[in-house]
Amino acid sequence: MDLNFTEQQQEFQKEVRDFLDENLDTKVSEKVRNGISISKSESEDWHKKLNNKGWLAGPWPEEFGGQDWGVVEKFIFEEECGASGAPRIVPFGVGMLAPVLMKFGSDEQRKHWLPRMLNGEDWWCQGYSEPGSGSDLASLKTTAVKENDYYIVNGQKTWTTFAQHANMIFCLVRTSNEGKPQEGISFLLMDMNSPGIEVRPIITLDGSHEVNEIFFSDVKVPLENLVGEENKGWTYAKYLLTHERTGNANVAISKRKIKKLRKLASETKKNGTALVNDPLFASRLAQIEINLQNLEITNLRTLSSVESGEAPGAESSIIKILGSEIEQDIDNLTRKSLGKRAFINEPDAFSVGYNGPEIEPKAAATASGKYFNHRKKSIYAGSNEIQKNIISKMMLNL
Amino acid sequence: MDLKPSPERQILFDTLTKYFENEYKIADRNTAAHSELGYSKEAWEKMRDLGILESLIDPELNGFGGTPLDISAVFEALGRGLVVEPFLETGLVSTKILGKGNENQKKLVADLLENIALPTFCHSENDTDYRKSYVKTELVPDKEGNFLVTGKKVMIKNASGASHLIITCRSSGDYADEKGITIACIPSNRSGIDIKSFSSIDGGRVSDIHLENVAVLKTEIIGNDGKGFEIISEAIDFGILAICSEALGIMEKIKELTLDYLKTRKQFGVPIGKFQALQHRMAQLLVEIEQARSAVVNATINFFDSNERSSVISAAKFSIGKIGMLVAEESIQLHGGMGMTWEYDLGHYAKRLVLIDHEFGDEDFHLQKYIELQ
Ligand SMILES: Cc1cc2nc3c(=O)[nH]c(=O)nc-3n(C[C@H](O)[C@H](O)[C@H](O)COP(=O)(O)OP(=O)(O)OC[C@H]3O[C@@H](n4cnc5c(N)ncnc54)[C@H](O)[C@@H]3O)c2cc1C
Numbered sequence: 001m002d003l004n005f006t007e008q009q010q011e012f013q014k015e016v017r018d019f020l021d022e023n024l025d026t027k028v029s030e031k032v033r034n035g036i037s038i039s040k041s042e043s044e045d046w047h048k049k050l051n052n053k054g055w056l057a058g059p060w061p062e063e064f065g066g067q068d069w070g071v072v073e074k075f076i077f078e079e080e081c082g083a084s085g086a087p088r089i090v091p092f093g094v095g096m097l098a099p100v101l102m103k104f105g106s107d108e109q110r111k112h113w114l115p116r117m118l119n120g121e122d123w124w125c126q127g128y129s130e131p132g133s134g135s136d137l138a139s140l141k142t143t144a145v146k147e148n149d150y151y152i153v154n155g156q157k158t159w160t161t162f163a164q165h166a167n168m169i170f171c172l173v174r175t176s177n178e179g180k181p182q183e184g185i186s187f188l189l190m191d192m193n194s195p196g197i198e199v200r201p202i203i204t205l206d207g208s209h210e211v212n213e214i215f216f217s218d219v220k221v222p223l224e225n226l227v228g229e230e231n232k233g234w235t236y237a238k239y240l241l242t243h244e245r246t247g248n249a250n251v252a253i254s255k256r257k258i259k260k261l262r263k264l265a266s267e268t269k270k271n272g273t274a275l276v277n278d279p280l281f282a283s284r285l286a287q288i289e290i291n292l293q294n295l296e297i298t299n300l301r302t303l304s305s306v307e308s309g310e311a312p313g314a315e316s317s318i319i320k321i322l323g324s325e326i327e328q329d330i331d332n333l334t335r336k337s338l339g340k341r342a343f344i345n346e347p348d349a350f351s352v353g354y355n356g357p358e359i360e361p362k363a364a365a366t367a368s369g370k371y372f373n374h375r376k377k378s379i380y381a382g383s384n385e386i387q388k389n390i391i392s393k394m395m396l397n398l
Numbered sequence: 399m400d401l402k403p404s405p406e407r408q409i410l411f412d413t414l415t416k417y418f419e420n421e422y423k424i425a426d427r428n429t430a431a432h433s434e435l436g437y438s439k440e441a442w443e444k445m446r447d448l449g450i451l452e453s454l455i456d457p458e459l460n461g462f463g464g465t466p467l468d469i470s471a472v473f474e475a476l477g478r479g480l481v482v483e484p485f486l487e488t489g490l491v492s493t494k495i496l497g498k499g500n501e502n503q504k505k506l507v508a509d510l511l512e513n514i515a516l517p518t519f520c521h522s523e524n525d526t527d528y529r530k531s532y533v534k535t536e537l538v539p540d541k542e543g544n545f546l547v548t549g550k551k552v553m554i555k556n557a558s559g560a561s562h563l564i565i566t567c568r569s570s571g572d573y574a575d576e577k578g579i580t581i582a583c584i585p586s587n588r589s590g591i592d593i594k595s596f597s598s599i600d601g602g603r604v605s606d607i608h609l610e611n612v613a614v615l616k617t618e619i620i621g622n623d624g625k626g627f628e629i630i631s632e633a634i635d636f637g638i639l640a641i642c643s644e645a646l647g648i649m650e651k652i653k654e655l656t657l658d659y660l661k662t663r664k665q666f667g668v669p670i671g672k673f674q675a676l677q678h679r680m681a682q683l684l685v686e687i688e689q690a691r692s693a694v695v696n697a698t699i700n701f702f703d704s705n706e707r708s709s710v711i712s713a714a715k716f717s718i719g720k721i722g723m724l725v726a727e728e729s730i731q732l733h734g735g736m737g738m739t740w741e742y743d744l745g746h747y748a749k750r751l752v753l754i755d756h757e758f759g760d761e762d763f764h765l766q767k768y769i770e771l772q
Contacts, residue, residue: 134734136665159735204738205745206599207432211735270526272574280762332723335752339526340553342756345599357594357606368599372749375730376738383734385675 003300009072016080023049029085033260034363035370036350037208038087040165044120046087051118057094064102064114071306075299082252090162093117093124097170100187100236104228113189125192127157127171127214128237134159135386137172138181138234142216144173144188151175151188151226153196153219159380163199163212167192172237175230187233189225196220204376206369208347241382242316248323248381249299254292257330261285264361265337275337284336288329295322314394317387324377324384331371334363342368401695407471410453414472417448418479424743431482431601435559442483443513450476451511454490459497459507466701469636470643470694477647480747482601484518484556490640492517492564494633495581499620503583506562517562517583520551520607521630528759530631531576535609537567545614547582547590550606557605558595560586565609569624581626582614589613600753601746635711638758639701642694642718648751649687649725655744656680656729659736676732683728686721693717709771712764719761722751 005013028042050056059074060066069077081088089095094117101110116122133140142155153173163169169190176184192199196219202211228236262285265275275281302315335342341364348354349365359365378384392398403411422441430438445451453472455461463472469490476485493510496503496517509515524532535549547567557563564583571578586593590612595605621629660671660680670676697714700706726748730737737744755761 129735132664134665136667139665139667203740205740205749207740268526269524271529272527275526278762280765336755336760336762337526339524339528339760340522340604340756341525343553343598343600343604343753344596346596357596359596368749368753372599372745372752373738375727376735378731379734379738383731385673385731388675 003297003304005072005076009076012073013076013080016077017084019053019055020080020084020086023053024084024086028087031350032087033085033256034350035366035373036347037210040123043087043090043165047089047120050089051120056089056118057098060094060098060114061102064098064110065118071303075303079252082250083256085256090123092126092162092166092170093122093168096126096240097124097189100170100227100240103239104187104232104236106224108224109189109227122168123162123166125160125163125166125169127160127163127169127190129159130156131158135383137237138185140172140174140181140185142171142173144175144186144221146175146223149223150220151223153188153190153216153221155216157214157216158211159202160199160212160214161210163192163214164201164209169214170227172233175233182234184231185233185237186230187227187236188221189227190219190221194219194221204373206373207345208369208373248316248320249295250323250327251292251296251299254295254323254326254330257327257334258285258289258292260363261330261334261337264334264363267361268337268339270339281333281337284333288326288333291322291329292326295319295326298322314391317382317390317394320381321378321384321387327377328371328374331367331374335367335371338364338367345369401699403467403471407467410468411471411475414448414450414475415478418475418481422479422481424480424746427480427482428601428740428746432597434603436556436598436601436603437483437559439559441481445481445483445485446511446513450485451489451493454485455493455507455511456497459493459504460511461493464494466636466639466698469640470698473640473643474647474650477644477649477750478651480648480651480743480750484516484559484602486637486640486644487518487555488516488560491519491633491637494636495519495564495620495629496583498629499583500617502617503620506583515561516559517564518554518556518560519633520554520557520563521566521634522552522554523550525552527574528763529574530634531574531579531627533566533568533579534573535565535567537569537580537582537614540613544616545582545619547609547612547614549609551609552606553604554607555598555602555604557586557593557607558603562586563591563607564620566626566630567614576627576631578624579626579630580623581620581629582618583620584612584614584618598753600750634758635701635707638711638715639694639697641754641757642690642697642714645718645722645751645754646687646691646694648747648754649690649722652725652729652744652747652751653683653687655747656683656732659733663734663736670732679728679732683725686724690717690721709768712759712768712771715759716761716764716768719755719764722754723761726751 031038047056058067058069062068130140144151144153169192171188172185173188174184175186196217198215200213201209268275270278344364346365349359452461453463453468456464493507496507506515506517523534537545537547540546562583563586567580569578569580590610592608593605595603598604661669663670693714697710700710736742
């Protein structure tokens, strides 16, 4: 057994670190480290820098402009980015839709859409969930009816992350009511500027705007925007979901957060002694660290079996559950460690224009908001209950 | 044995609960809670007209309540209503302290009832040190026999709209000694007071208060010089009882919202409450909330037992902290995306419930305190 990186992989790791040192804007990474959403243009800037280096879509095959990264390279890249506070690559285009187009799309679709993802012309969002269809995605009702050269789309999507930034959306729509619900779903690409599309913000409990509702009324979508075959969309969607769920370990991000928490707790006094030395606090922190160490190895074990050719199965569910819960545990302990300062909710403290009173430690400005916001991590990308159903079925045969 | 609330208190609780359900809409509450003042003056006045303040105040101070049983019943109702107006700091803790003062100070309670004064309690000085005796703010005598106060108070709720500040000061001893704490009550517009306020995640405003050579007359001292600890200690215990009861009201409301959601939200063709995985989670919440209620009952009935009070109060606050967080997190999870939204009430209840653990000592603090007391 060898969980070490090869020499080549180590070199790559160093290259990534050097790149981040040189290219990552510290203002942006400060925001990321403090859980502040970065602006659309900050995201786009980062994408551009990565694209210039050829790393915006590292795992893509070379023929489409990628680097053919294996799972380990992808892992190294993501971990280094996480550790340094680099913005996450917005996943909807390069990480989610692209693999579907590569496997199931037409040549024209690949030629048209993939380069636009790389050069930043399109910002994609993911239109799966509907008000009545969350965990039971296959029950979705938004319809697409063929009329001459178009599909006419009617219905509603919800929880659509960053729809406010997007000019394109990939949607699951119902094209047939025959047979099982899964058998009447198609995968459509739509221009967000089409007449009949309306986007309304959903504000989350911490007061931020990430998600939206989208209403479709008689939206005309050209037939060539159908991906693959009509009524086969469920297969493509499932393929995409496995891509969405791998890479959820977030080990480096959690490590970075623990380091920050440890520092915070050593600078904080509780009843006269440093909080890190408080036995109850120390025990909570140590348990999270041990969990995280274990997850790191669990994740590497999974990667090594994928590298040697085994398909990722329900293992991605294990990692989704652990990754989300550990991150939530850290956010929770961070909130606790701030004591009364955790009442503050001033996300604007990280903006240039903030002229309110100084907040010390600055992390307090957003710690509680982030704690509440990150409850989403065990809900989205297949809730943790659904992951347990998958494990029960696929690994336990129950 | 009868551990049920008395009929009068049950009526009080039911009346308030019905009032909040009909008249205190969470959307309006949220608008006020995140405004410059942090709550609604109008709602405060309406609730005052209803007699909520009187129910927290002893008869000798013109109230008609003020016992642990009254306080627990009222705050449970306030919790259910997610009321953000300053009943805790002003209506309860401040009046308990002022009741130990001279005639002028008692008069402030009457003024509060008539809506011409709004005192608030300014005590904590350290974000993470929850000891009641932690007071560094200096009180030094001047030549005329009056005093000057200098120091900093942190994360004080509702200070920005207050007319008077009840400030704990140190006149002698070390910063965490129980002896040597003196309480002063002064108008909030006195020179040398600088209030910096922030938006609070659970609604309302929290402030850091800087005090720089603030003049205090000797008539503005509550009780005796250096003997303030006992007064604030009991008032804070009342506050803990109240906030635990508030949490209980919140938990009961969350339980109802979540149960209702499990019964009405359908996925895979059935209400999600049909999934046994979720049934057990909900059943566990019920079990835990029953334990939380018992902790509050225990603290309420033993409140005046001097051998027991500290221990049952810490046990209650620990239980509420631990169970409150579980209830908040689980209820959001059981709601899926819906639990994450601003528009739906649940999240606002969950935020208040979690932040209650940051007031008057968190679960770890009270667990350690409980251990020390045994
Ligand atoms: C911040 C955020 C961002 C999101 N971004 C997007 C996006 O960009 N695009 C998109 O399409 N969607 C997005 N989603 C939607 C997300 O995928 C759904 O919220 C998720 O699938 C859960 O669906 P739901 O919210 O309808 O909850 P429900 O499915 O109604 O679930 C409610 C509860 O029941 C449980 N449950 C449901 N079925 C079962 C079962 N069979 N057994 C046991 N428990 C069960 C769930 O786990 C949950 O606890 C986002 C959600 C959030 C919160």
